[in-house]
Amino acid sequence: MKVYHLKSCDTCRKAIKALQAAGHEPDLIDVRADGVPPAELKIIAGAAGWEALLNTRSTTWRGLAETDKTDVDAAKALKLMEAHPTLIKRPIIVDGEQVTVGWKAEQQGAWL
Numbered sequence: 001m002k003v004y005h006l007k008s009c010d011t012c013r014k015a016i017k018a019l020q021a022a023g024h025e026p027d028l029i030d031v032r033a034d035g036v037p038p039a040e041l042k043i044i045a046g047a048a049g050w051e052a053l054l055n056t057r058s059t060t061w062r063g064l065a066e067t068d069k070t071d072v073d074a075a076k077a078l079k080l081m082e083a084h085p086t087l088i089k090r091p092i093i094v095d096g097e098q099v100t101v102g103w104k105a106e107q108q109g110a111w112l
Helices: 010-021 038-048 059-063 074-083 105-111
Strands: 002-005 027-030 092-095 098-101
Touching: 002 010, 010 105, 038 074, 038 092, 038 098, 092 105, 098 105
Parallel strands: 002 027
Antiparallel strands: 002 092, 092 098
C-alpha cells in the first residue's frame, strides 16, 4: 500500500493514523518532498480520473496564470501536477488495482 500525502496536511495525517490503526503498513510518499513519478501519476489519473486528482481549490491553483487554468484536459492537468505537486488532491492511497483520492467516508470505507 502506498500513500501519497503532504506532511503538513491534517487530513493526510488523520488518514495515515487510521490506516495504521486498522493494521495497514503504508509506504508513505510526500508529494512535495519526494514527488510523484510521471508514469505513476498517469496510472493514478487513469484509475481515479484526472478531474478527481486535480485540486482546483488549492492556493497553488489560485496562484497559477490564467492561461494555465483554462482549457484544462488530461494531458495539461498531468503536466500541471508534475510541475506543481501540491495541485494533487490527497491523500492518494494505492494498493494493487484499488486507488482512492481524498479521505471522506467513501474512501475510508474502502480501507478501514
